Amino acid sequence: MSAFAYRNGVMHAESVPLSAIAAEVGTPFYCYSTAALEAHYSAYAGAFAGQDADVCYAVKANSNLAVIRAFARLGAGADVVSGGEMRRALAGGIPAGKIIFSGVGKTREEMRAALEAGIHQINVESIPEVEALSEVAVSLGVTAPIAFRVNPDVDAKTHAKIATGKKENKFGVDYDHAREVYAQAAKLPGIKPVAIAVHIGSQLTDLAPFRAAYERVAALLHVLREDGHDITRLDLGGGLGIVYKHEAPPDIADYAAMVKSITGNLGCRISLEPGRSLVGNAGILVSRVIYLKQGLHRRFVIIDAAMNDLIRPTLYEAYHGIVPVTEPAKGAATEPYDVVGPVCESGDTFALQRALPAMAPDELVAILSAGAYGAVMSSTYNTRPLIPEVLVNGDRFSVIRPRVSVEELLALDRVPDWLKD
Template sequence: MDHFLYRDGILHAEDVALPDIAATVGTPFYCYSTATLTRHYHLFTEALSPLPHLVCFAIKSLSNLAVLKHLGSLGAGMDVVSAGEYLRARAAGVPGERIVFSGVGKTREEMRLALEGGIRQFNVESEPEMRALSEVAVSLGKIAPITIRVNPDVDAKTHEKIATGKSENKFGIPIARAREVYAEAAALPGLRVVGIDVHIGSQLTELAPFEQAYRKVAALTETLRADGHAIERLDLGGGLGIPYTRSNEAPPLPTDYGALIKRTVGHLGCEIEIEPGRLISGNAGILVSRVIYVKHGEGRDFLILDAAMNDLVRPSMYGAHHDIVPVIEPAAGTEAQPYDVVGPVCETGDTFAKGRPLPAMVEGDLVAFRSAGAYGAVMASEYNSRPLIPEVLVKGDHFAVIRARPTFDEILRRDTIPEWL
């Protein structure tokens, strides 16, 4: 469910008409719903109750400070994968004890930053990282709390570019080697083992892979405890998918996911951490764009928009689907016609959809890409020297620009021409 609905024939974000935002900030722009963010966060907290738990929002899905501030005010923790994301979480007011640091390539500088600023735990991905973290912690006179990410060799049945739990993936240590790695971690002076971490991929649309992975984690917990390790937390990652189409086939609900967690690891007495990103932010955001031209080609019509692959790269990068809808609701019975929906970037890959059925469109019409809140603005670039587009947050009947569109002068001033030129 989201809060982007037609009202009196006009698509609204909560109680704000999208044409009103477009008239104020221009197009294209991202728009997020506070009510949807709130609802989706609470779905997870309710699903895990009464287990002790912390829902850590995956900042990599949507990193705007206003969004992080809102989720943090609800009690969310944050899952970060870089120094920049850590600093964003802190700037949004999230305390270090609610931040977990994931990622396969943490640098010593990033480790130092988090240890000095405060951190709940590091999710360690390899023995070299583990040793480096111990050295950094010792140099600061600190002890770093860690989980170790295990790779359970489970096929998440998702897109190959976002699968992370198979043996050929770069993430974590093989679960078969967990005992020896945990033994080394326990012997390192700068570390304190607090739990186990696992994450098998993103946009999972069935629960079976989670169940396979979590049952392996449950067995490993018992084994490691028998070896003398205090396994207090289980970081189960994120990855639960969202419906990108309005079909009847929907991914499992957070309630089903929570029931699975209780069934597989709930008996262990551990605090449960999960790291959802897409399911909290995905359907909480849309991308609004304007038709520049309708071009009649050889056997096809092109809808040329002012948004491009640099603004929303998922269709070009992953072949991903986003529902595209007119902001002005078509009259009942209006016939649809197929369009290739494209942007103005000089790449054939700058294509959002081919043969997409839409009502007849004309220059100046507004369209909205649904389910664009996750991995939309965060993956945007200034390719073709196109400015990053604004982000807008709606709450009830008012909205605010939470990231402004930079001017061309601001973009040009970032470059420096050497004196010898």
């Protein structure tokens, strides 16, 4: 059952009416469900319970400290892609020994911070990067446990902007060069290759690309061990999709069974890095209708949320369900609307010709499946302050990031002396 459902004619987050949250914090705002976060994590933990596996939350999907802490309390690790995300993971209660640092462009400062923290593993993506890491590790007198992220040249069959496992993508080292780069890395001081990492993309709705990638990784593992490398870990990345519209993503139990069939006899500890599938459908964006505008050929619903708050429809042509917070009458007629925001861009559009019940000014609407890559990708474009994030737990809710004021935004700028009166 969804954590967001109509009760007595009003959409609730668990047991809290969204209208009550709107009355207290204003609109727009993000709302997350603790019960949904816990249920999604437990689905992974349960499916992989019989395997030697760690579930490491991909922090980039939603990096709010309260969200991270909710997963930390359940025993999650973290996959991070920047020094800032590593600090968030640590501040959220993820032990350093459960953190994996991924990403194609780590700086020496980030490497130093990761090694000083004593994180579980650093996933490197090029020879120049591992050479830099070697220098940093030697300067600290430590040994860095690494995996190379291997690009298996597998088409994930997802959106081009979130596919990461083909030869033309910037990520990882080419599969055909993996043996060579592991040999080079093993000769560097302060470096210990302990794992192979792979990640082919996000929002996958078919197990076949995963299987193809994992089978290539398993084959590579045998070659590397024959070469004398003590590889004891496999980082299988994330990427399981969620339902935005009519998608049919694989069941996590089927995914776990597939992983076991390929890796179960390899003697490796497995790391999984789910992000979207943990938080995507655990969050929504609540907005208010400002105006209805009748154009020559279109009817527009102008809401107070905008592309700076949720950029996925603009960036990825992504679909998000949109529903009124007040439950429509059964069988209510619908009309086609373009749902748009107030930002001065034609791309500031959430839906085109979407069939919705008759809309009215001041009405609340919920944009669904917004828990992943929503608030975390927001900006202050058009000097629009960052909006609140709210976490619900049963019949309680708490603001976990307050609304930023325009005054706070202006206070970040500095005018040089020669421009002052």
